Amino acid sequence: QVQLVESGGRLVQAGGSLRLSCATAGRSSSSYAMGWFRQAPGKEREFVAHISGNGGSTYYADSVKGRFTISRDNAKNTVYLQMNSLKPEDTAVYYCAAERTVLSRLLRPDEYHYWGQGTQVTVSS
Numbered sequence: 001q002v003q004l005v006e007s008g009g010r011l012v013q014a015g016g017s018l019r020l021s022c023a024t025a026g027r028s029s030s031s032y033a034m035g036w037f038r039q040a041p042g043k044e045r046e047f048v049a050h051i052s053g054n055g056g057s058t059y060y061a062d063s064v065k066g067r068f069t070i071s072r073d074n075a076k077n078t079v080y081l082q083m084n085s086l087k088p089e090d091t092a093v094y095y096c097a098a099e100r101t102v103l104s105r106l107l108r109p110d111e112y113h114y115w116g117q118g119t120q121v122t123v124s125s
Helices: none
Strands: 003-007 009-012 017-027 032-039 046-051 059-060 068-073 080-081 094-098 118-124
Touching: 003 094, 017 032, 017 094, 017 118, 032 068, 032 080, 046 068, 046 080, 059 068, 080 094
Parallel strands: 009 118
Antiparallel strands: 003 017, 017 080, 032 046, 032 094, 046 059, 068 080, 094 118
């Protein structure tokens, strides 16, 4: 069992930057592949980024590639999502997710067992 707590979401102007954090508690985070997803009002939850347990593999949605960077510090049991050049269409609740696996490239919500409560990111135009 692992608990996830996101933080860092807030209101930001278009073109600005934010860094989201996801703190894991309960288990060593290096055993878990991690992902970031987002959900805008009236839309399905969508994949944003993924990082393998050892941090060696990362994957991004096309819509954020080149603007967002996922990273992890296993010593701090924390995963980050650095978001640059934010656009109004990035507005959503952002969730981190975890799955105990050595596999990588987990891109679908149903591939993750554990979820955080979400943090709101609002980008104004």
